[in-house]
Amino acid sequence: MKQIGHFIGGKEVAGKSGGRKGDVFNPATGEKSGEVALASKAELNDAVEVAKQAFTGWSNTPPLARARVLFKYKDLIEKHHDDLARAITVEHGKTFDDAKGEVVRGLEVIEFACGIPHLLKGDFTENVSGGIDSYSMRQALGVVAGITPFNFPAMVPMWMYTMAIATGNTFILKPSEKDPTTALMLADLFIKAGGPPGVLNVVQGDKEAVDAILTHPDIAAVSFVGSTPVGRYIYHTGTAHDKRVQALCGAKNHMVIMPDADIDQAADALIGAGYGAAGERCMAVSVAVAVGDVGDKLIEKLAPRVASLKVGPGLDPQSEMGPLISGQHRDKVMGYVDTGVKEGAKLVVDGRGLRLQGYENGYYMGGCLFDNVTTDMTIYKEEIFGPVLSVVRAPNFDSAIKMVNEHQFGNGTAIFTRDGDAARAYASSVKIGMVGVNVPIPVPMAFHSFGGWKSSAFGDMGMFGMEGVRFFTKLKTVTARWPTGIRSGAEFVFKAR
Numbered sequence: 001m002k003q004i005g006h007f008i009g010g011k012e013v014a015g016k017s018g019g020r021k022g023d024v025f026n027p028a029t030g031e032k033s034g035e036v037a038l039a040s041k042a043e044l045n046d047a048v049e050v051a052k053q054a055f056t057g058w059s060n061t062p063p064l065a066r067a068r069v070l071f072k073y074k075d076l077i078e079k080h081h082d083d084l085a086r087a088i089t090v091e092h093g094k095t096f097d098d099a100k101g102e103v104v105r106g107l108e109v110i111e112f113a114c115g116i117p118h119l120l121k122g123d124f125t126e127n128v129s130g131g132i133d134s135y136s137m138r139q140a141l142g143v144v145a146g147i148t149p150f151n152f153p154a155m156v157p158m159w160m161y162t163m164a165i166a167t168g169n170t171f172i173l174k175p176s177e178k179d180p181t182t183a184l185m186l187a188d189l190f191i192k193a194g195g196p197p198g199v200l201n202v203v204q205g206d207k208e209a210v211d212a213i214l215t216h217p218d219i220a221a222v223s224f225v226g227s228t229p230v231g232r233y234i235y236h237t238g239t240a241h242d243k244r245v246q247a248l249c250g251a252k253n254h255m256v257i258m259p260d261a262d263i264d265q266a267a268d269a270l271i272g273a274g275y276g277a278a279g280e281r282c283m284a285v286s287v288a289v290a291v292g293d294v295g296d297k298l299i300e301k302l303a304p305r306v307a308s309l310k311v312g313p314g315l316d317p318q319s320e321m322g323p324l325i326s327g328q329h330r331d332k333v334m335g336y337v338d339t340g341v342k343e344g345a346k347l348v349v350d351g352r353g354l355r356l357q358g359y360e361n362g363y364y365m366g367g368c369l370f371d372n373v374t375t376d377m378t379i380y381k382e383e384i385f386g387p388v389l390s391v392v393r394a395p396n397f398d399s400a401i402k403m404v405n406e407h408q409f410g411n412g413t414a415i416f417t418r419d420g421d422a423a424r425a426y427a428s429s430v431k432i433g434m435v436g437v438n439v440p441i442p443v444p445m446a447f448h449s450f451g452g453w454k455s456s457a458f459g460d461m462g463m464f465g466m467e468g469v470r471f472f473t474k475l476k477t478v479t480a481r482w483p484t485g486i487r488s489g490a491e492f493v494f495k496a497r
Contacts, residue, residue: 002034004180006043006204007187009050010197015204016043022177022206027093027323028313030361036180039205044172044212047201051143051170052218054198059140059168063117066166073193074110077103077186084185088153089314091179093323093363094277096315099154105443106158109464112446113166119469120167132481138473140168141220141244145213147234148183149226150176150325151280157183159450160223163468165199169220173202174213178325180204214238221472223463224248225282227383228409228455235458246459246471248282248451250383251411254404255285255440256426258397258417259292265438266416267301273414273440274389275309275367278324279333282456283412283434283441286384287373288391289400295393299348299371306349306367306389312356323363324386330363333386337368340379340390346371351387375403383409397422405431410453414440433457 004024005014015021015037024034039047058066077084085099092099113119124135146160153175161171175183183202190200203209213219214237221244224234231249238245255273257266273285290298314322324330334352341347351366365387373380373390380390394400404413414436415426423437433452436442444450444465451462461471 001032004034004036004184004204006037006039006047007184007200007202008047008198009201010191012184012188016040019043024091024178024180025326026090027325027363028090028315029359030327030363033090034181036177036204038177039203039209039212041208041212044203044205044209044216047172047203048143048216048218050198051172051201054196055140055142055170058165058170058196058199061168063120063166063168066168067114067116069190069194070110070114070116070162070166073190073195074107074114076189076193077107077110080185080189084154084182086315087182087185088179089322091181092150092153093314093325094280095319095322096317098277099314102152102155106155106162108446109159109162109468112464113162116166119466120473128479131484132479134477134479136475136477138167138469139476141472141474142169143172143219144169144221144223144472145172145174145219147174147210147213147222147224147226148176150178151277151282152225153179153182154186156225157186159464159468161200163464164223164472165195167469167472169472170199171201172213172219173200174205174209175202177204177206210234211237214243215241217241219243221245223471231458244459244471246451246457246461246463248457248463249455250409251282251284251452251456252287252381252383252407252409253283253285253412253414254287254289254407255414255416256289256291256394256400256404257294257298258415258419258422259294260418261294261416262418263294263297263301267298267305269414269416269440270302270389271305271309275306275321275387278321279387280325280385281441283443284385285414285440286389287380288389289394289403290391291394291397291400295371295391299369299391302369302389302391303348306351306369309367311351311354311364311366313359313362321367321387324365325363327363329386330365333384333388334365336379336382336384336386337388340370340373340377340388343377343379345373345377345379345390375406381408397425401426401430405429408455411456412436412442412452414438414442433462
């Protein structure tokens with residue numbers, strides 16, 4: 001049985017003897033594959049001390065030298081791309097190709113961060129007053145931490161720690177205890193790239209480790225991705241302990257399909273965005289808003305595609321959709337489907353009865369498709385985080401945008417249309433953080449920034465891009481004058497010029 005520990009001070013560290021452990025499973029088979037150490041407060045304290053010791057040297061390392069480590073790190077991740085993807089698939093369940101894509105989206109942030117010498121440049125103004133110059137700089141915060149979800153065990157951590165260490169901080173990553181191995185592999189590659197010990201650390205754990213992070217006086221900032229209830233707790237607890245916190249949370253992403261849209265293109269987009277990674281994405285499309293008379297045509301295209309989804313183990317190249325992360329989560333998703341039926345939605349495709357020969361103990365379910373969903377139904381209001389797509393009918397554009405804007409979540413949305421005026425009006429007036437026009441999953445590239453609105457995010461800065469630079473640094477402004485030997489005596493008046 002594989003024993004999974006922490007990564008502290010540049011090496012893997014076993015959990016404390018007799019300490020708590022959690023079980024790790026292969027979702028494709030339902031078999032227990034390992035045990036992960038669950039850190040105590042004392043173990044978290046040890047990691048913070050190591051990170052504190054590493055901070056002085058790393059923060060004083062020239063940005064160009066830090067960038068050179070990141071260039072080597074990028075190269076090593078590319079060389080171990082398949083190994084990382086395989087580890088993701090074995091513990092998360094997503095298809096191998098999807099896992100490889102996840103690694104690429106993480107690499108994009110590393111590529112962006114390799115330009116950190118330019119990104120950290122400040123401003124300079126000569127002669128703000130007679131003989132006085134003013135300039136600004138951004139400096140690292142200190143020890144910072146990231147708390148990441150199970151659904152992207154490589155990408156989301158890379159979004160966080162890459163920007164943190166590039167800007168001169170040292171980092172403690174608390175990955176999901178459901179798929180903890182990838183984080184250790186990434187940390188080990190950082191050391192092999194020349195990263196100093198203690199700059200990137202991994203502390204495995206559950207709520208006890210999270211609470212220790214949120215209350216530790218020497219952790220300056222916390223970045224989080226996960227559900228809204230947990231994100232709200234992390235934001236309020238962390239800020240109450242004087243930390244800078246960004247918490248990216250739940251979603252109910254709508255895709256609006258206008259009557260003039262290419263229905264085949266829209267259906268293809270919905271299949272990939274709704275059922276990819278078994279719907280376990282914060283940017284998954286879970287609501288299709290059919291405007292005008294497009295609903296029947298959309299259902300006609302979707303139903304056979306959903307029913308014929310190839311569900312199987314993630315390492316099977318024929319699989320289009322893998323298992324869910326756990327049996328408990330699969331049962332929760334199926335419970336939502338039960339509730340949708342009870343509340344009157346039409347279940348066009350029912351994936352609850354799926355059983356795979358040879359994988360009877362895996363955490364599988366087929367794709368589910370609902371029609372005639374209304375805004376008062378549970379399956380519309382709550383995040384399901386599974387392979388369930390709801391089609392809602394809207395009579396016109398105005399009612400569709402009103403529906404999207406009134407929902408509690410505001411992470412991502414998309415509109416499919418050939419009408420540039422409708423697309424522009426939608427992008428301008430929708431109250432959502434990320435908008436796609438004929439793009440179903442509008443996750444920005446690394447040189448922009450990721451973040452939602454409303455109950456999808458807490459904190460005023462997004463992730464990666466220049467938002468990431470700002471989140472992991474603090475601004476300092478210097479006003480300087482160099483005496484010439486001519487001036488003498490006290491000055492009691494602030495001189496404007």
